[in-house]
Amino acid sequence: MDTVLKLEKLSKHYGRIKAVNEVSFAVPKGSVFGILGPNGSGKTTTLGMILGVIQPLSGSFSWFDNLSPQEAKKHIGALLETPNFYPYMTARQNLTLAAKVKQIKEPNIEEVLEQVKLLDRADDKFKTYSLGMKQRLAIASALLGNPEVLVLDEPTNGLDPRGIAEVRQLILDIAARGITVLMASHILAEVEKVCEHVVVLQNGVLRFEGLASELSGDAALLRIKASDDSQLEELLTQHPQIQNIHRDGHFFDLEIDPELKAEDLNQWLAERQIFLNHLEIKQAGLEEGFLKLIDS
Numbered sequence: 001m002d003t004v005l006k007l008e009k010l011s012k013h014y015g016r017i018k019a020v021n022e023v024s025f026a027v028p029k030g031s032v033f034g035i036l037g038p039n040g041s042g043k044t045t046t047l048g049m050i051l052g053v054i055q056p057l058s059g060s061f062s063w064f065d066n067l068s069p070q071e072a073k074k075h076i077g078a079l080l081e082t083p084n085f086y087p088y089m090t091a092r093q094n095l096t097l098a099a100k101v102k103q104i105k106e107p108n109i110e111e112v113l114e115q116v117k118l119l120d121r122a123d124d125k126f127k128t129y130s131l132g133m134k135q136r137l138a139i140a141s142a143l144l145g146n147p148e149v150l151v152l153d154e155p156t157n158g159l160d161p162r163g164i165a166e167v168r169q170l171i172l173d174i175a176a177r178g179i180t181v182l183m184a185s186h187i188l189a190e191v192e193k194v195c196e197h198v199v200v201l202q203n204g205v206l207r208f209e210g211l212a213s214e215l216s217g218d219a220a221l222l223r224i225k226a227s228d229d230s231q232l233e234e235l236l237t238q239h240p241q242i243q244n245i246h247r248d249g250h251f252f253d254l255e256i257d258p259e260l261k262a263e264d265l266n267q268w269l270a271e272r273q274i275f276l277n278h279l280e281i282k283q284a285g286l287e288e289g290f291l292k293l294i295d296s
Helices: 043-050 069-075 091-101 109-115 131-142 161-176 188-194 212-216 229-236 262-270 286-295
Strands: 003-014 017-028 032-036 058-063 076-079 149-153 180-185 197-202 205-211 220-226 242-248 251-256 276-283
Touching: 003 043, 017 043, 017 058, 017 180, 017 197, 032 043, 032 161, 032 188, 043 058, 043 149, 043 180, 058 069, 069 076, 076 131, 091 109, 091 131, 109 131, 109 161, 131 149, 131 161, 161 180, 161 188, 180 188, 197 212, 197 286, 205 212, 205 286, 220 229, 220 262, 229 242, 229 251, 262 276
Parallel strands: 017 205, 032 180, 032 197, 076 149, 149 180
Antiparallel strands: 003 017, 003 058, 197 205, 220 251, 220 276, 242 251
């Protein structure tokens, strides 16, 4: 499998704080790759190091099979923070200025505006844009110069549901064009919808690397409720095929062995005089796998 980026025991410490501690992973070419972790887990520091913004303490990384850092930058578009667009300039004018700063001789401004679905608003001033549109314009700026890899740090942070959906679809559209997308996020629901491969960082340490589906696992989830909370909870702890119990008010979220059927659990409880008045079945997702991992 071709890779665009490899990290080998990459570390960055700030005094006693180990922001990133000997992290190693590889990003497959053409993938949408997610770096997951709670706030303070080392995601942004990792991106800063691989983009040459932060100097590593130790370890190494390489882009495109050991291409020189200066040459590699020509093939990477990045969005670590929102660019300083000028509010009284149009989208097209802002991108023209961004291309000059990046020293792109023949900028593909019309193409990127089309990609982010802002061509019809290209001559409107930036100050008239919604938050979602502003973020899409920021991504358009990162796409100037036709990069092979797009690096995004928390691309949907602060957006409303509509803006999140717009950026999510944009990421999928960009990936469909063959561009590798590397994104850091703590919004698990969004990562689950776009990322094929993920790594999980916690306190600067790599906790997981693999397919998103592998992190989700194959355990089934049940959400149940009965009139007698305490007796229900006591019985649930006695069932050998219930792997995890999480109480949410009067509801109990159960992670169960895939071989245990909901109707069998319902019958088992009824035989012990506990009758459920709510039973909901769902499949374990990325969030459940993530929480189980960082809580372990």
